[in-house]
Amino acid sequence: MPIEDKLKIEIWHRAIETQMHFAELSLKMRQIGLTLVGATVAFAIVMYRTDYAFSVPLPWTEAHVPAATILFCTAAAILFGVRTIDVGVYHRMLRGAVKFNENYEKKIASEVEWDSGLTQTISAYSRLKDPVFENGEWVSNKKRRCNNPGKKNMETPQNRE
Numbered sequence: 001m002p003i004e005d006k007l008k009i010e011i012w013h014r015a016i017e018t019q020m021h022f023a024e025l026s027l028k029m030r031q032i033g034l035t036l037v038g039a040t041v042a043f044a045i046v047m048y049r050t051d052y053a054f055s056v057p058l059p060w061t062e063a064h065v066p067a068a069t070i071l072f073c074t075a076a077a078i079l080f081g082v083r084t085i086d087v088g089v090y091h092r093m094l095r096g097a098v099k100f101n102e103n104y105e106k107k108i109a110s111e112v113e114w115d116s117g118l119t120q121t122i123s124a125y126s127r128l129k130d131p132v133f134e135n136g137e138w139v140s141n142k143k144r145r146c147n148n149p150g151k152k153n154m155e156t157p158q159n160r161e
Contacts, residue, residue, distance in 0.1 A: 033082030
């Protein structure tokens with residue numbers, strides 16, 4: 001059962017929105033985590049430099065741990081938790097959304113008359129150095145384009161002509 005063209009574009013649009021949503025979730029998670037880490041470290045520094053510094057006795061021992069040490073350990077735990085959630089959850093969901101849309105763009109490419117869709121192009125530019133679209137696929141450009149006279153066999157504006 002064929003899908004109408006308008007519905008195909010709507011599915012593509014929704015897939016792009018999903019990618020944007022997962023990327024935004026990842027950025028917000030990092031922002032909140034780094035804010036909490038910064039505030040915790042700042043609080044530990046303020047406590048250490050003022051008269052409010054105190055130690056916490058460890059149970060069953062006579063040792064005491066400075067509160068600043070506990071706060072720094074808490075900041076490290078927050079940072080680890082943020083990384084775990086970001087890389088382990090949000091980034092994986094984003095990769096899944098990107099893969100879905102790459103496959104979908106390949107499927108509808110001939111119908112909407114594009115060589116490469118938005119997701120495919122962004123993926124190529126994030127994965128490859130100096131990407132070029134050749135023969136229906138993205139490849140890394142072997143020729144580097146720069147104006148470095150010390151390097152030979154490089155395509156420059158002067159020797160292209």
